[in-house]
Amino acid sequence: MLRFEFMVAWRFLKEARSQTFLILAGITIGVAVQIFLSSLIGGLQDNLVASTVGNSPHIVLESFEDPPRSILGERGNPQTVVLPTVRAVREDSLLLSWQPLQESLSRNTELTASSPLAQGSGFLARGSANRPVVVKGVDFPQADRIYRVTSRMVEGEARLGGTGILVGKGLASDLSLTSGDSVQVSTADGASATFTVNGVFDLETQVVNDSWVFMDLSRAQALFNFTGALTRIEMQIPEVFQSERIAERLKREFPGYRVETWQTQNQQLLAALQSQSASSLMIQFFVLLAVTLGIASVLAITAVQKSKEIGILKAMGARTASASRIFLLQGAILGITGSIMGSLVGTGLIQAFTLLTESTGGALTFTVRVDPSNVLALVIISTTASTFAAIYPARKAAKLVPIEVIKTG
Template sequence: MLYGAKMAWRHLGSAPGQTALLVAGVAAAVFIFIFMSALIGGLAELLVNRTLGNQAHVTVAAPDRPLPLLVPAQGRHILAARQASTSPSLGLAAPRAWEATLAAFPGVRVIAPKLVGSGVLIRGEVTRPVTLTGLEPGRESAIIRFERSMVAGTAALAAGGVLIGETLARDLGLSVGRAVTFRADNGNSVTLTVSGIYRLGLGQLDEAAAFVPISAAQAVLERPGRVSAIELKLDDLYAAPAVAARIAAATGLDVTPWTETSAQLFEALRAQGNTGLILKVFAMITVVIGIASALMLTTFRRRGEIGIMRAFGATRRFILYVFVLEGALIGLAGGLAGALLAVAALSPFPPIEEVQPGQLPVDLGQGSIGLAIWLTTLGATLAALLPARAAARLDPVEAIQQ
């Protein structure tokens, strides 16, 4: 084996130009593989951050209440035994107990209750319809990342405070510290002080949403001790359908994964992943074809040398080993060179969270560097099998005569 390795190394060193060209070709293919992996992974992460970054992966709510159907009977109305329709639930009672239950499910990373209602914000004679959302103080940024989006004030919710979007603040002429009145659909009103102004880049949240402590929302909406939903973020957002199914089966609650509410986004991400896989496969095919072609040419040029080796007792297995090892060495060297080139070229790109418009969202962490080197070495080894078998089958007499 050691002698075979020396022979393979000597063969590669006897034609340094050809070997260097082979390694460079493999390195280029590996660089493309890593770059495409990093770019496609970065695009997916950017898309997720810009869309799902401020959304729950799974939403847990109380099921709608069934309504009885009134049917006429003998000139009067009675309640039918069957149910004809449903009405919205009053929300989840005892949210703390439900939070403890949900925390026990594997994969759940973040739990945040919320209470949602509607009404208008009033400042002087100016009113704007808004969705009022009550959040747990200390967990304001658990789902929506307010801490990264503040343009004024603080994301922390205090008693009597309200967070509003930049567009809504501009429409109402509000700034941090100014007072505004919220009037709920049930007629209740409360005066709030603007504690923070954010810009999320999401129209509905920037233009028509207000966030207050959940206790304030429960009071003005007359929902004491209740929440509209409990939102979850998972370790793996793509596991949302499976986690949602387990929670629904165990609790009987209405559980909705993001793959249902954002089905088009889910399909887009899946299509993007399939496209990336196809590009990677083509990159590997390029490596295999290139190495196989070059080694076939090497086999033809060294027919005489191979014949002499066979005449001196070299077995077919030995010849096969030498040529396969050459392919593996070329693949390994090219893989390492391509990986180093990719790291040097892609490291200066900013993290996905800091990508600005017009910049490529390249995430080197998703470049599959180790996989690229391993696949390249394996592909090069397999590519060397065909020329290696051809070399091992050479008749020594005919080879020497040529």
């Protein structure tokens, strides 16, 4: 059906070499820029999300923070009111009987880790020097799946248990700590205990490296007087943007608890990512528009140049729609060829860019990857756009009256 039109379209393009080359170059550059840009921004965003989420759990499960009860509770004795009530409020914000929860979460196949955490703030002292720290009491094998401490050790051994603790790189250098050193950890309540530094980690975030201390869960519970309770359970999932969906399911499964995702903690980052995506899309749209207009104008010129041929084809019985299709097909052929070439060039550019930054010593702090589905989408969009660009010349060809071109021949 389209055989004849395709043949003519193909031959027109093949013979108008320099024009065809220019349009193809235009589409190629356009698509290459789009792929380069979207991959770069995509890589940057992935990296931002990864570094944000890398040191924090994707989903956390906590107890609801009940409003404080009336100080004059049912116990009614004013002398004993204050202390137990304050304690009760604090206990309410902790997870009390968490073992069944943890058990059920650890069986959940959607989660890659579920790690009980007893967290509190305190001071770590070595000799007379001391620094404020965040103490993370964890079940180390589970926590390691979230924080990947083992693979990011700079010194010593990634091991907790007993009085062993792990400290961050910043804190270690600040207090000249190395493994085997004894330190004193004290809490705001005045409790304190002696621990041994087992190793030093580098989680690639300064605040974390300066203040975090990992210790065994039961030690932390004892230190903060949690009496077996937890601050929260932290969870990790394979695909970070699935968090809301999984969190919804957990909320239904554990209605008595508060379930939060990393997004709740990072609204600002998400807004930044969104506006970055929007501006990237905007640039891509205008690149596409410029390319499309270019194709339209070159094909319109072709339609004028080829009017004699179109006229003669019509005189020989080519229908109006057929004449239009010749130009639409030219647009489609240009679009698909140009965008495939553009995809290759764009991917090549990314490779070159990565190599270049590596060779000049400024290795990228993030990986740029070309997303195949994005490339496919671009090829489809560009091909559609160039076919649309051919509508104007196609209409010109359709309107062409054969006798007029034959007469003026």
